[in-house]
Every structure is written in structure tokens, then in C-alpha cells.
Amino acid sequence: xxxxxxxxxxxxxxxxxxxxxxxxxxxxxxxxxxxxxxxxxxxxxxxxxxxxxxxxxxxxxxxxxxxxxxxxxxxxxxxxxxxxxxxxxxxxxxxxxxxxxxxxxxxxxxxxxxxxxxxxxxxxx
Amino acid sequence: xxxxxxxxxxxxxxxxxxxxxxxxxxxxxxxxxxxxxxxxxxxxxxxxxxxxxxxxxxxxxxxxxxxxxxxxxxxxxxxxxxxxxxxxxxxxxxxxxxxxxxxxxxxxxxxxxxxxxxxxxxxxxxxxxxxxxxxxxxxxxxxxxxxxxxxxxxxxxxxxxxxxxxxxxxxxxxxxxxxxxxxxxxxxxxxxxxxxxxxxxxxxxxxxxxxxxxxxxxxxxxxxxxxxxxxxxxxxxxxxxxxxxxxxxxxxxxxxxxxxxxxxxxxxxxxxxxxxxxxxxxxxxxxxxxxxxxxxxxxxxxxxxxxxxxxxxxxxxxxxxxxxxxxxxxxxxxxxxxxxxxxxxxxxxxxxxxxxxxxxxxxxxxxxxxxxxxxxxxxxxxxxxxxxxxxxxxxxxxxxxxxxxxxxxxxxxxxxxxxxxxxxxxxxxxxxxxxxxxxxxxxxxxxxxxxxxxxxxxxxxxxxxxxxx
Ligand SMILES: Cc1cc2nc3c(=O)[nH]c(=O)nc-3n(C[C@H](O)[C@H](O)[C@H](O)COP(=O)(O)OP(=O)(O)OC[C@H]3O[C@@H](n4cnc5c(N)ncnc54)[C@H](O)[C@@H]3O)c2cc1C
Numbered sequence: 001x002x003x004x005x006x007x008x009x010x011x012x013x014x015x016x017x018x019x020x021x022x023x024x025x026x027x028x029x030x031x032x033x034x035x036x037x038x039x040x041x042x043x044x045x046x047x048x049x050x051x052x053x054x055x056x057x058x059x060x061x062x063x064x065x066x067x068x069x070x071x072x073x074x075x076x077x078x079x080x081x082x083x084x085x086x087x088x089x090x091x092x093x094x095x096x097x098x099x100x101x102x103x104x105x106x107x108x109x110x111x112x113x114x115x116x117x118x119x120x121x122x123x124x125x
Numbered sequence: 126x127x128x129x130x131x132x133x134x135x136x137x138x139x140x141x142x143x144x145x146x147x148x149x150x151x152x153x154x155x156x157x158x159x160x161x162x163x164x165x166x167x168x169x170x171x172x173x174x175x176x177x178x179x180x181x182x183x184x185x186x187x188x189x190x191x192x193x194x195x196x197x198x199x200x201x202x203x204x205x206x207x208x209x210x211x212x213x214x215x216x217x218x219x220x221x222x223x224x225x226x227x228x229x230x231x232x233x234x235x236x237x238x239x240x241x242x243x244x245x246x247x248x249x250x251x252x253x254x255x256x257x258x259x260x261x262x263x264x265x266x267x268x269x270x271x272x273x274x275x276x277x278x279x280x281x282x283x284x285x286x287x288x289x290x291x292x293x294x295x296x297x298x299x300x301x302x303x304x305x306x307x308x309x310x311x312x313x314x315x316x317x318x319x320x321x322x323x324x325x326x327x328x329x330x331x332x333x334x335x336x337x338x339x340x341x342x343x344x345x346x347x348x349x350x351x352x353x354x355x356x357x358x359x360x361x362x363x364x365x366x367x368x369x370x371x372x373x374x375x376x377x378x379x380x381x382x383x384x385x386x387x388x389x390x391x392x393x394x395x396x397x398x399x400x401x402x403x404x405x406x407x408x409x410x411x412x413x414x415x416x417x418x419x420x421x422x423x424x425x426x427x428x429x430x431x432x433x434x435x436x437x438x439x440x441x442x443x444x445x446x447x448x449x450x451x452x453x454x455x456x457x458x459x460x461x462x463x464x465x466x467x468x469x470x471x472x473x474x475x476x477x478x479x480x481x482x483x484x485x486x487x488x489x490x491x492x493x494x495x496x497x498x499x500x501x502x503x504x505x506x507x508x509x510x511x512x513x514x515x516x517x518x519x520x521x522x523x524x525x526x527x528x529x530x531x532x533x534x535x536x537x538x539x540x541x542x543x544x545x546x547x548x549x550x551x552x553x554x555x556x557x558x559x560x561x562x563x564x565x566x567x568x569x570x571x572x573x574x575x576x577x578x579x580x581x582x583x584x585x586x587x588x589x590x591x592x593x594x
Contacts, residue, residue: 005229006214008253028218031226054221082251083215091216094468094494097176097475101220 004030007081032078162190165451202262460552
């Protein structure tokens with residue numbers, strides 16, 4: 001269900017960012033659902049997560065000059081708003097507490113990743 | 126004096142400092158009053174409660190707001206053009222705040238600049254709807270049947286969810302009793318608080334009550350704006366105005382800024398300027414360029430007002446246990462008042478929570494945010510003065526049109542003039558960034574080239590290209 005009214009509408013399956021491509025902006029889902037996935041070296045797709053209204057992605061590109069680490073595409077019709085690097089960094093200078101909101105999600109993702117890694121280790125053992 | 130004696134002096138001194146600090150710190154059970162539940166009051170309360178929750182601090186926040194934003198017409202409206210700037214939309218998104226569809230009357234992707242010499246559509250640099258056109262109340266008079274939700278009501282809902290109390294009472298007085306601010310309510314009751322946050326805007330008598338307080342709370346300078354809501358069918362408004370905001374660069378004497386904003390079945394006409402009166406409003410609405418854009422003589426104006434607009438900063442928007450935010454304190458010149466309410470509201474909340482509520486705390490931690498706005502407004506004044514000179518000459522109007530049209534028409538061109546006009550009209554960037562843009566060699570070169578080409582006789586008869594909106 002599309003909830004917000006701003007940003008851009010992406011059709012089902014349309015790519016918003018692509019793994020390996022450079023990028024500067026962060027994105028915030030305004031409505032609908034997007035899928036985060038990774039392509040293995042053999043080209044296989046691995047589903048990582050679904051994100052919904054209020055969730056963001058692509059934030060790593062704001063803080064480091066690396067290529068995108070995952071592909072994100074619309075899962076059904078989705079509305080997504082682009083947040084410019086400059087706008088975000090300028091605001092962070094005036095209000096470092098804005099980072100808390102970003103850090104909360106990022107630390108949650110690290111926790112999820114930890115869980116995933118230890119699960120895989122257990123399986124291999 | 127013995128060593129131990131020295132230590133005890135040091136200890137008692139630091140104890141004294143600590144006690145002084147504690148006296149002005151918010152703690153469990155602290156009571157905060159917010160006078161005014163517009164954007165500034167709501168943003169302040171939301172962030173204060175949100176951050177207090179994160180550090181397990183139990184605060185009581187009472188927002189006093191006599192108005193219900195569920196009403197349509199003047200009773201539920203905080204009189205404003207209702208544009209939420211591109212920068213604020215992005216920051217709200219980064220804060221996890223999604224503006225719902227019921228609140229956003231129109232997502233704006235382009236601005237059309239109208240001049241007597243022609244029009245040019247300036248697209249959003251990212252080709253996305255990142256500007257929101259909305260209503261502060263439940264829409265204009267006659268608009269009660271439409272299924273829209275008020276922006277101010279939406280923000281108040283966020284505060285309620287965080288545990289804030291919205292109290293439907295008018296505040297009629299403020300004084301200090303035993304070092305604490307005491308508020309008088311219109312019903313004859315009153316209460317003392319640990320902190321009073323003034324977010325009553327500039328269209329309130331409450332502002333003049335602050336003059337009676339100890340401290341130099343000289344009120345901000347104001348002038349009047351003008352807003353009129355024209356009513357037609359949704360289809361007709363869409364047909365005439367498209368999805369763009371329409372702005373005007375006209376050489377009417379004393380004219381500074383006006384916009385026509387499509388919002389569903391209404392079109393909001395907004396005018397601001399230092400010297401605005403009925404005569405100027407009339408001249409604008411009857412100007413051929415305006416009539417060509419929107420038939421102001423054929424569509425009825427169902428709701429109009431002339432609210433005050435904050436033109437200058439308070440010198441000292443804080444004191445012990447009192448702080449002024451949004452329009453009551455400091456705002457951006459002519460643009461992005463809601464964005465300034467957000468910035469000052471959050472900065473005041475952060476200061477109160479993490480540093481304390483003394484005048485010194487606000488001076489050290491809240492004032493820098495205000496000062497940034499004040500300094501930027503100074504540059505803004507220069508930008509508006511330059512704009513006034515440019516728009517008053519037909520030659521420079523033609524040059525501005527030519528330059529922005531060229532940029533919009535050729536894909537790879539650097540959008541020097543388009544960015545300037547976009548930022549100037551949308552209020553998305555600080556004035557200082559716009560000023561820097563005008564110092565760019567590319568901007569100066571292209572402007573001079575456009576002026577020269579506009580001097581050529583044939584350019585007068587050159588067809589004016591109008592981009593589809
Ligand atoms: C013509 C015009 C057009 C504008 N257009 C835009 C625009 O398009 N975009 C933009 O960002 N900004 C715009 N602004 C500026 C914007 O309206 C203000 O900057 C913004 O409303 C400030 O928010 P605030 O919360 O400080 O004050 P306000 O929105 O004025 O809210 C103050 C609140 O305090 C309440 N109040 C007042 N007195 C008392 C009291 N004694 N007791 C209890 N409550 C009280 C009022 O009822 C009100 O709800 C415009 C302004 C004008 C005049």
C-alpha cells in the first residue's frame with residue numbers, strides 16, 4: 001500500500017540502485033515495499049530484506065566513497081524519496097543528533113548480519 | 126590553609142557549580158509548557174519527547190493551542206502558502222517522518238517562472254516530487270467536504286503519540302514567580318513550569334506580553350502577506366496550472382514575490398513583500414501576465430487573509446527557563462518558515478534536554494542555530510535586492526529567461542540560472558549557497574552572454590519557448 005505522496009513512483013521490479021554502481025544519495029521509502037538483494041559472483045541473486053515506509057537504504061554512499069553494496073528494487077509499486085548527500089551532510093553539521101536515527105537502523109542491520117553469520121557458522125560446523 | 130582545606134574549598138565550589146547546573150537541568154518529572162501548537166511547537170515537543178524517551182527521562186509536555194486544526198477556514202488555519210521546502214522534505218524523511226498522502230495536496234516537481242517576456246518551466250534537478258503543497262488547517266472555507274488532512278494536525282498527532290498533552294487553552298499571561306515561569310490561562314487558571322517554550326508565531330497578542338518580562342525580548346519586525354484561495358474543480362485547476370507552482374517576476378512597483386500553488390480543487394495565491402497593501406494585491410491579480418496564467422477574474426476567491434510575516438530576528442530569543450522558537454523567535458527571510466520552525470524547534474529541544482534551560486545554555490547551544498539563520502538572511506536581503514533590480518529591467522528579464530530556457534532545453538548544460546531561480550523560489554538552499562552560485566564564472570559568463578544577445582534587435586522578436594509542464 002503506497003502511503004506517502006512524495007518522491008518518485010517505481011514500478012514492480014524497477015531498480016532503484018544497483019550493486020557495484022557508484023552513488024551519492026540515500027533513499028527513504030515513502031510507500032509500498034522495496035526488496036534489497038545481493039548478486040553473488042556467479043550471478044545468483046540473494047534476497048536480503050524487504051523495506052517499507054519510513055525505512056531507508058543507500059546511506060553507506062553518503063559516508064564513504066564506495067560503490068553500492070546491494071541492489072534495491074521495487075517489490076510491487078513503491079514510492080521512494082531521494083535524499084541528497086549535500087543536504088544530509090549540511091544538516092548533520094548543524095544537528096549531529098540526526099545521525100542517531102541513522103545509527104539505530106545501521107546498528108540493527110549489523111546485529112542482523114551477526115546473527116546471519118553465526119547461523120551460517122553453526123550450519124557449517 | 127591546609128591541603129585538605131583547599132580541597133574542601135574546591136569541592137564546595139564544584140558542588141556549587143554542579144548545583145547551579147542541576148537547577149537548570151531537566152529531570153524526571155520536569156514540566157514543560159509550549160505556547161502554540163503550530164509547526165514550531167509540535168517539532169519542539171516531538172523531538173524533546175522522542176529524545177527524552179531514548180535516555181529514559183520522564184517529562185510532562187503541555188502544548189497550549191486553542192485552535193483545532195480539524196476546522197476548515199480561518200478558525201483552523203495558520204495562514205501560510207503551505208509549501209514544505211525540498212530540504213525539509215528530505216530531512217523529515219531522514220528523521221523517519223513520512224508525510225502522508227492525505228496531508229500532501231500536491232507533490233511539486235517543477236516551478237514555472239512567468240514574466241512579461243515569456244515563461245520558463247524549471248524542473249526539479251532530480252525529477253522527483255520533493256516539495257509538498259499542503260494545508261495548515263483543514264482547507265479553506267468551502268473546503269470542508271474534501272478529504273484532506275491538516276499538516277499542523279498531523280504534527281500534533283505525532284506529539285500525542287509520543288505522550289505530549291495538547292491542551293485547548295489560550296495563554297493570556299506569563300510572569301516569573303520564585304524564578305519559575307508561570308502561565309495564565311484564559312479560563313482564569315494558571316500553572317508554573319520548569320521551562321516555557323514560546324511558539325506562538327507572530328500573529329498573536331502573546332508576543333507583546335513578553336515585553337513585560339525581565340530581559341530584552343524585543344519582538345521581531347513584521348510585515349503583512351496576502352493569501353487567497355480560489356475554488357474550482359480539481360480537473361480545472363489541474364488543466365490550468367498543471368502540477369507546477371507558478372511564480373512571477375513582474376515589474377509592478379513595490380512587487381516582490383508571488384506564487385500560485387495548485388492544491389486539489391483550490392489554487393492558493395500567496396504574496397509577500399515588505400510593502401504589501403490592497404492596491405498592490407489588486408495590481409498583481411489584474412496584471413496581464415497573471416491573468417494569462419490563471420483567470421483570477423473568473424474563478425471565485427473563497428477565503429483570503431493578510432497574516433503577519435516575520436521579517437527579522439529577535440535579538441535574544443531566550444532567557445532562564447524561557448525560549449522562543451519558530452516565527453516567535455527566528456525564521457528565514459520570506460522562505461521556508463516551516464523549515465526554520467523545524468530547525469529552531471529541534472535545536473531548542475536538544476539544548477533543553479542535554480545542556481539545560483538557563484539563558485546561558487540557550488546562548489551556547491541554541492543561539493548558534495539561530496545565528497546561522499540570521500547571517501543567511503543578511504545574504505538573502507542582498508539577493509532579494511539584486512532580484513528587484515534584475516526584474517525591473519526588461520533587458521535583464523529577457524536575459525534571465527534566455528539563459529534559463531537554454532539550460533532547460535539542453536540536457537548537458539550546467540543549470541546556473543535554473544538552480545538560482547529554483548532555490549530562490551523554492552527556498553530549498555541557504556541564501557549563501559545561492560550567492561556563491563552567482564559568483565561562479567560560468568554563471569557570470571552566461572549571464573553576460575545572454576544580456577548581450579538580448580540586446581540584439583532580432584532577439585526581441587524571437588519566439589518565446591514555453592516548456593510543457
Ligand atoms: C503569506 C505567508 C505565506 C507563507 N508561506 C509559507 C510557505 O509556503 N512555506 C513555509 O515554509 N512558510 C511559509 N510562511 C511562513 C510560515 O507560515 C511560518 O514561518 C510558520 O507558520 C511558523 O510556524 P510557528 O509554529 O512558529 O508559528 P504559527 O504557525 O504562527 O503557529 C503559532 C500557533 O500558536 C498559537 N497561539 C498563538 N497565541 C497563542 C496563545 N496565546 N496561547 C496558545 N496558543 C497560541 C496559534 O493558534 C498558532 O497555532 C508564510 C507566511 C506568510 C505570512
